[in-house]
Amino acid sequence: GALRGSVAQFAQPRGANLMRRAEALDSWCRLRARHGVWQYARALDGAPGPESNVHEECVPGSATRGVNFASQDYLSLASHPAVHEAARAALAEAGPHSAGSAVLLGNSRLSLALEAALGELLQLDHVTLFPTGWGAAFGAITALVHARDYVLVDQLAHASLRQGANAATRNVVLHRHLDTGHVRELLAAIRARDTENAILVVTEGLFSMDADMPDLPLMQYLCREYNAALLVDVAHDLGALGPGGTGSLGLQAMLGKADLVMGAFSKTFASNGGFVASASRAVKRQLQLFAGPHLFSNALSPIQAACVLEALRIVAGSEGDELRDALLRNATVLRANLAETGMRCIGVPSAIVPLWIGNEQVARLAGRTLAREGVFVNAVEYPGVPLGAARLRLQVMAAHRPEQLRQGARMIGAAVSGAGAALGVEPARQPWPRE
Ligand code: PMP
Numbered sequence: 001g002a003l004r005g006s007v008a009q010f011a012q013p014r015g016a017n018l019m020r021r022a023e024a025l026d027s028w029c030r031l032r033a034r035h036g037v038w039q040y041a042r043a044l045d046g047a048p049g050p051e052s053n054v055h056e057e058c059v060p061g062s063a064t065r066g067v068n069f070a071s072q073d074y075l076s077l078a079s080h081p082a083v084h085e086a087a088r089a090a091l092a093e094a095g096p097h098s099a100g101s102a103v104l105l106g107n108s109r110l111s112l113a114l115e116a117a118l119g120e121l122l123q124l125d126h127v128t129l130f131p132t133g134w135g136a137a138f139g140a141i142t143a144l145v146h147a148r149d150y151v152l153v154d155q156l157a158h159a160s161l162r163q164g165a166n167a168a169t170r171n172v173v174l175h176r177h178l179d180t181g182h183v184r185e186l187l188a189a190i191r192a193r194d195t196e197n198a199i200l201v202v203t204e205g206l207f208s209m210d211a212d213m214p215d216l217p218l219m220q221y222l223c224r225e226y227n228a229a230l231l232v233d234v235a236h237d238l239g240a241l242g243p244g245g246t247g248s249l250g251l252q253a254m255l256g257k258a259d260l261v262m263g264a265f266s267k268t269f270a271s272n273g274g275f276v277a278s279a280s281r282a283v284k285r286q287l288q289l290f291a292g293p294h295l296f297s298n299a300l301s302p303i304q305a306a307c308v309l310e311a312l313r314i315v316a317g318s319e320g321d322e323l324r325d326a327l328l329r330n331a332t333v334l335r336a337n338l339a340e341t342g343m344r345c346i347g348v349p350s351a352i353v354p355l356w357i358g359n360e361q362v363a364r365l366a367g368r369t370l371a372r373e374g375v376f377v378n379a380v381e382y383p384g385v386p387l388g389a390a391r392l393r394l395q396v397m398a399a400h401r402p403e404q405l406r407q408g409a410r411m412i413g414a415a416v417s418g419a420g421a422a423l424g425v426e427p428a429r430q431p432w433p434r435e
Contacts, residue, residue, distance in 0.1 A: 002035035003361040003423070008382050033057070037364040039379070042371065048073045050400040054376050066374025069394035074240040074351040075323040076399035077270040077311045088304030098299040102129065103288065114305045115275075115396045117312050121238075121246065123256030124277040128291070129300050131262025133235050135293025137272030138164040140231065140262055141200065143167055143291035144283070149198040150190050152183060152228070156210055159383065161202050161233060177210070180218045187226035199228035205227030205248030209385050209393060211347025211354055213237075216252045216292035223259065227397035231260040239268030240327060240351050245315035267351070268315065271307040273300045326398040327351055334396050334405045341413025346391075353394040357416065363390035365419035366412075375411045392416070 005028060015021035028229060032038035036056070045053040045063045048071035053063040077083050090110060100106035115127040130136035141164030145151055151165035155174040165172045173190075183201065190199060201223050203214045216232060222339045223230040234247045242250035245268075249255050256279065265273040276287055280389055287294060300308075316319050331349040344356045357363040360381045367379030381390040392412065396405075 002032045003364055006360060006382050006387060008387060027072050036326045036368045036372070038162075038187065038378075042376075044071070048078055049076070050172075050397050050404055052376065054209075054371065056371065064371070064374050066376055067404045068376045069353075069396065069408060070376040070378045071397070072267040072351075072395055073232050073270065073397055074236075074268045074327060074395070075311075075315070075320070076397045077268065077314060078324075079399075080270070080311075081313065082314065083270050083307050083310050083434050085367040086306040086310035087303050090302045094302035097236055097301045098304060100298060101173040101295060102299040103295055108299075108302045108305065110302045110305035110309060111300055114300075114309050114312075115428045116276055117309055121244070121312065121316060122249070122261055122263060122277050124279050126279065126281050127277045128284055128287045128294055129305075130274040130276070130291070131297045131300055132272060132292050132293070133262075133266055133274035134160040134228075135291075135297060136262045136264065136276050138167070139291030139293040140260060140276045140287060141165055141202070142390045143294075144229075144260075145198070145200050147308055149194075149200065150194075151200045151202060152186055152190075153202045153342050154178065154204065154207075154214070156207055156385075157202055157204055158233060158235070159230075160258060161204075165200075167209055177207075178212060178214050180215055180222065183219065184222050187222060187228060191226050195227075199223075199226065201228050201231070204236070205232050205234040206241065206350055206352065207347070208236050208352065209354060209380060209391065211350050211352040213248050213252075213348065216248060216254045216258065217310060220254065231262060232258050233262050235262075235264040235274075236267055236352060237350065238263045239311070239315045239320075240324065245324065246318050258344070265304070265308045265311075268306045269311040271304045271311070272277060273304050273308065323398040327396065328406060330396045330398065330400045333402060334394065334400075336407030337406055338412065341409060341417075343413050343416060344410075351396055353396055355394060355412065355416070357390045357392060358388060360390040361419075361423050362416065362419045362425050363392060365422065366392060366415040367414040369418060370412060373411055375408050375415075377412065 010025040013021040033041050041057040043055045047057045052068040053065050055063045094108050098106040118127045137160035145168035147169050150171040152173050154167050156177045189428050220230050237247035239245040241247050260278050262276045265271040335345045346354050346356050363379040377392045377394050380393045
């Protein structure tokens with residue numbers, strides 16, 4: 001029972017009593033908790049790192065120490081002494097919180113310096129900060145897109161982007177994953193009937209659950225051809241990939257060329273928060289005064305801004321190059337080790353190593369086995385990914401050691417095979433259909 005079903009079936013509970021109608025979901029979650037397949041039961045005990053202590057709520061008092069492939073500290077900057085020192089200095093200089101939204105004296109010397117530093121890295125002069133990456137995505141789209149406009153979104157884009165699009169307009173069209181031919185077709189169809197309203201095309205630099213990349217120059221070219229604008233979410237690639245940490249944009253010679261770039265500080269930059277960057281001062285004004293999560297939420301704290309600033313300094317220097325080399329080497333080794341066990345990874349080498357499973361029950365059971373054995377991975381299922389497209393999403397860090405990768409891969413291979421055998425399900429070899 002705990003392994004069957006999906007959260008999808010509880011998405012729209014019926015009944016007039018709003019408080020009571022969530023109870024069916026609660027029963028299902030309690031059942032899952034009793035059987036160790038309830039994600040919220042797990043919590044980090046201590047800092048995220050290649051080896052972490054994870055506390056299991058359903059086994060009181062127990063913290064298991066093990067290899068951590070479930071945190072997003074890609075360059076291992078969360079434990080960098082210079083980042084810690086920057087946090088302490090910011091606390092001494094500016095105190096622990098921003099005490100206002102950016103429009104109400106919430107900016108600090110540090111947040112303004114961060115806007116400038118990010119602008120320089122991206123070669124886009126106008127940067128607006130947000131308290132989370134989610135807020136940056138949702139805020140950018142809702143501030144810029146009107147009800148009569150269109151948003152074309154990759155079908156596998158992050159929820160923050162799709163939810164922003166759906167909140168802004170009913171004219172949201174999903175395009176097939178990475179399929180520029182489909183993007184062209186849809187743009188042409190919209191422009192054939194409407195030249196009055198705007199179109200925003202939304203994609204990711206590195207897809208967070210699939211670890212693959214779109215053809216950004218072609219996407220931007222198509223946008224110019226059809227009078228549309230392009231927004232690229234670089235949450236998972238900025239800092240961690242590309243020359244000088246410039247991510248997918250740098251890898252594809254697109255620095256300073258994409259219309260709108262948004263990202264998050266929550267992965268590589270050892271903090272929390274997000275940003276939107278463009279070459280347009282006018283767009284920045286529109287965001288400052290119409291993006292809800294920027295305007296109506298208190299600004300990044302000075303400590304967050306200082307951590308990101310220090311992380312940016314490391315990312316852009318030679319130490320960043322070394323850390324990115326280590327990260328990419330680790331990702332390649334982990335993929336090779338998993339392949340040796342017969343497992344199927346999708347995407348390109350990057351911090352994200354998605355191990356395709358398909359069947360949700362197999363992913364849940366394998367995730368549970370691994371957590372008990374001291375290998376922490378995220379079993380991702382709907383709504384994080386489409387139904388029937390479950391996976392173990394591993395995230396690799398620069399500081400993982402070869403032995404951790406080798407042993408982790410061996411245990412992951414055994415857990416997936418074991419879960420498949422126990423459930424009588426052949427682990428899927430076919431990734432998400434691309435048609
Ligand atoms: N975009 C992508 C692609 C993401 O994966 C995430 C979630 N981590 C976000 C945006 C939101 O970022 P944050 O966690 O900083 O709110």
